[in-house]
Amino acid sequence: MASCDAFKVSSLKGKVTLITGASAGIGAGTSLLFAKLGALLALNGRDEENLKKVAKQCTDCGAAEPLLVPGDLTDEETVRKMVEKTVGHFGRLDVLINNAGILVMGSIETSDLAQYDRVMNINVRAVYHLTQLCVPHLIKTKGSIVNVSSINGERAFPGVLAYCMSKSAIDHFTRCTALDLAPKQVRVNCVRPGVIVTEVHNKAGIVGDEYAQFIADCKHTHALGRPGEVDEVAQSIAFLASDAASFITGVNLPIDGGRHAMCPM
Structure with missing residues (x-):
């Protein structure tokens, strides 16, 4: 019989957690939630x-002061120093949240190789590199990785x-690394957000009336009839990182109001 404290997101208390892309959007919301949970x-x-x-x-919500490790994740030396500084400061690493990424508009006709390289370097190569450097530390703590992907x-x-x-690529990276690290008891999962109300679309050039219409269209493009909120993604990240998900690895979890299940009409 399950006890009343069976839900174990509180297991994040005291867990050393490295979150990328924490200065805005999903990363900022996840940082605040993890702080409230005592990470x-x-x-x-x-x-x-x-x-x-x-x-x-x-800190305003009573959490310990975070360690700031700013920098461009496409710079290899910056990433190495970031991991060294984190582990040097806390003595270990329990959770890695690979959230940093960019959205850039462009089709096969309108994009160029420079755009392709920029997107893949930030959204994929940097994740690969950071994860690679964090894995030895996560093996020691039997830690957890949560990647932030997309319905896309x-x-x-x-x-x-x-x-x-x-x-x-991030979806498959999640599945492959989950199998690589399962024997070491390191879990790897990812979330796939649908449209979430952040500044990411504005930064990609979807602004003004176009953005307003984009959000309004969520009534039809998402089964639940609305876009998602940052906290709804953050809560799912916390679940996957916590002991509540202790038997879950290699999962790509949709946080998209049912969009993944829909077909165009």
């Missing part, structure tokens, strides 16, 4: 001022070719 945070982002604001929000990794959409390809 010890190392936060990465390229916007250092925003990163400081997120860190203050974490499973479903095809026009006009975002490189982005869709990058998220498909």
